[in-house]
Amino acid sequence: MEVTALFQILGILIATVVLLIAAILIWLHLERKKYDHVPGPPMESWLGNISGMIKMREEDKYFSEYILQNCQKYGGIFRMHFLHTTLIAVADPDAVKELLITGHYPKPKIYHKTFYSVAGQSYLKNMVPEINTCTDIFMSRLTDVSDGKSKIRMSTEFNHITLDVLCKIGFGMEINSVSQPDNPFTNAIIKTFEGASYFQTNPMEIWKYAREVRKVVQFLRNFGKKTIHEREEAVKRGDYIPDDILTLIMKYKEDDPDVDFEDLLDEFVTFFAAGQETTSQLLSFMMFTLGKNPESFKKLQAEIDDIIGNKSVISFEDIGKLKYLDMVIKETLRLYPPVPGTSRIITKDLTIGGYKFPAGTNFLISSYALHHNEKYFDNPSEFRPERFSDDAEERVNTYTYLPFVIGPRSCIGKHFAEIEAKIVMTKFMQRFEFKLDKNQSFGVVDAITVKPKDGAMCYLRVRA
Numbered sequence: 434m435e436v437t438a439l440f441q442i443l444g445i446l447i448a449t450v451v452l453l454i455a456a457i458l459i460w461l462h463l464e465r466k467k468y469d470h471v472p473g474p475p476m477e478s479w480l481g482n483i484s485g486m487i488k489m490r491e492e493d494k495y496f497s498e499y500i501l502q503n504c505q506k507y508g509g510i511f512r513m514h515f516l517h518t519t520l521i522a523v524a525d526p527d528a529v530k531e532l533l534i535t536g537h538y539p540k541p542k543i544y545h546k547t548f549y550s551v552a553g554q555s556y557l558k559n560m561v562p563e564i565n566t567c568t569d570i571f572m573s574r575l576t577d578v579s580d581g582k583s584k585i586r587m588s589t590e591f592n593h594i595t596l597d598v599l600c601k602i603g604f605g606m607e608i609n610s611v612s613q614p615d616n617p618f619t620n621a622i623i624k625t626f627e628g629a630s631y632f633q634t635n636p637m638e639i640w641k642y643a644r645e646v647r648k649v650v651q652f653l654r655n656f657g658k659k660t661i662h663e664r665e666e667a668v669k670r671g672d673y674i675p676d677d678i679l680t681l682i683m684k685y686k687e688d689d690p691d692v693d694f695e696d697l698l699d700e701f702v703t704f705f706a707a708g709q710e711t712t713s714q715l716l717s718f719m720m721f722t723l724g725k726n727p728e729s730f731k732k733l734q735a736e737i738d739d740i741i742g743n744k745s746v747i748s749f750e751d752i753g754k755l756k757y758l759d760m761v762i763k764e765t766l767r768l769y770p771p772v773p774g775t776s777r778i779i780t781k782d783l784t785i786g787g788y789k790f791p792a793g794t795n796f797l798i799s800s801y802a803l804h805h806n807e808k809y810f811d812n813p814s815e816f817r818p819e820r821f822s823d824d825a826e827e828r829v830n831t832y833t834y835l836p837f838v839i840g841p842r843s844c845i846g847k848h849f850a851e852i853e854a855k856i857v858m859t860k861f862m863q864r865f866e867f868k869l870d871k872n873q874s875f876g877v878v879d880a881i882t883v884k885p886k887d888g889a890m891c892y893l894r895v896r897a
């Protein structure tokens with residue numbers, strides 16, 4: 434009798450599990466059916482397209498390349514299923530315009546409105562002397578290590594200078610990461626990014642880093658707390674307060690009673706995530722593009738020699754005259770966009786590119802797939818800064834070139850990053866010749882931002 438009851442319970446359990454699995458599969462099928470009319474890679478199993486992506490990773494390619502490859506097969510709008518999530522990849526200028534420019538899908542954050550008023554022309558102009566000062570310390574550091582024979586991991590070096598600049602100009606903090614690379618703030622920032630990258634590339638092993646990352650994020654939040662409190666005290670004392678990012682963050686609270694102190698700390702950490710690594714990756718990738726293209730390197734050096742010469746303080750006006758440097762930066766960002774895409778969710782049904790999409794659809798706009806598409810760029814894998822010259826025959830289309838994204842939710846630090854990169858590169862080119870280590874991987878890793886896999890290893894030599 435007892436054995437029969439046991440079998441009955443077991444039978445019920447098995448039937449429940451089977452029913453549950455059947456319900457999940459039916460639900461998955463119905464969810465995916467909503468996108469049957471959209472082309473996309475075939476699913477290898479009920480997991481969707483996950484195995485295709487894993488295969489790409491095994492071939493040492495990254496997610497943006499997976500999108501580019503499929504975009505070449507299925508067109509500028511295609512679907513991918515990952516378990517229960519469907520992503521619509523977008524690499525089509527009309528769809529970009531609809532999703533990014535119309536402003537129907539705004540972020541609920543308020544930085545845009547306020548940042549533009551803070552980071553106007555005068556803010557940008559005023560930050561130039563500070564960037565010069567930080568960069569001079571950086572140049573001394575590079576001079577000390579540049580014997581022409583030692584390999585230098587330029588990504589690490591650029592991480593330090595971009596951190597010093599953002600801390601000083603954005604938050605009035607002296608971190609001295611260049612001269613004291615081992616300080617706890619720098620270590621915390623580096624650990625946070627390493628941890629976040631690790632989570633992205635090894636999602637099944639989150640537990641490995643989680644405790645350590647939680648600890649450093651807490652350290653950063655405490656640091657943010659201290660910095661905000663010190664600024665509050667300075668305001669009370671009537672000290673001079675710069676119109677910097679910290680002022681902007683603190684204004685959130687005044688403007689919106691729903692913003693609490695924890696929100697301010699979130700913003701504090703967000704600005705580091707958005708502003709430091711991205712600029713550092715741009716500079717690292719310039720080592721790739723200039724190192725692999727000696728003609729461009731020479732042309733840039735000649736421009737800087739002609740216009741800037743030995744001048745030790747680069748002014749805002751000087752930066753505006755360096756046309757070729759501007760083109761080199763733009764072309765580097767085309768080939769290696771540090772942020773390779775953005776996403777948007779639609780809140781009502783929408784027809785794009787002839788396909789109807791239900792509310793709630795996730796779109797992934799791939800800047801990388803647009804930048805590398807021969808439909809929009811002639812010989813897209815070629816480094817050709819002249820594409821961006823004023824008299825170029827091939828005009829670059831606003832909707833196919835998106836390193837900072839466009840529209841109401843685009844990067845608010847674009848000019849900040851450009852000015853910083855131009856000053857750092859000008860001073861670098863004034864002083865150094867460099868060679869890339871040929872034995873390094875020139876591949877990239879896609880983790881939060883896209884970065885050189887081996888860190889842009891170079892040999893530096895002070896110019897004769």
Ligand code: HEM
Nearest residue numbers: 707708711712715772775836837838843844845846849850
């Ligand atoms: C080369 C350097 C940089 C690149 C390529 C870059 C690129 C981008 C991109 C593509 C976005 C949009 C992300 C999205 O839609 O999800 C973004 C957003 C953002 N960026 Fe940048 N960025 C750079 C430098 C900076 C700097 C220096 C700062 C700050 C000083 C900054 C602050 C921000 C912020 C706060 C956002 C979020 C805007 C929002 O959510 O409304 N960025 N950036």
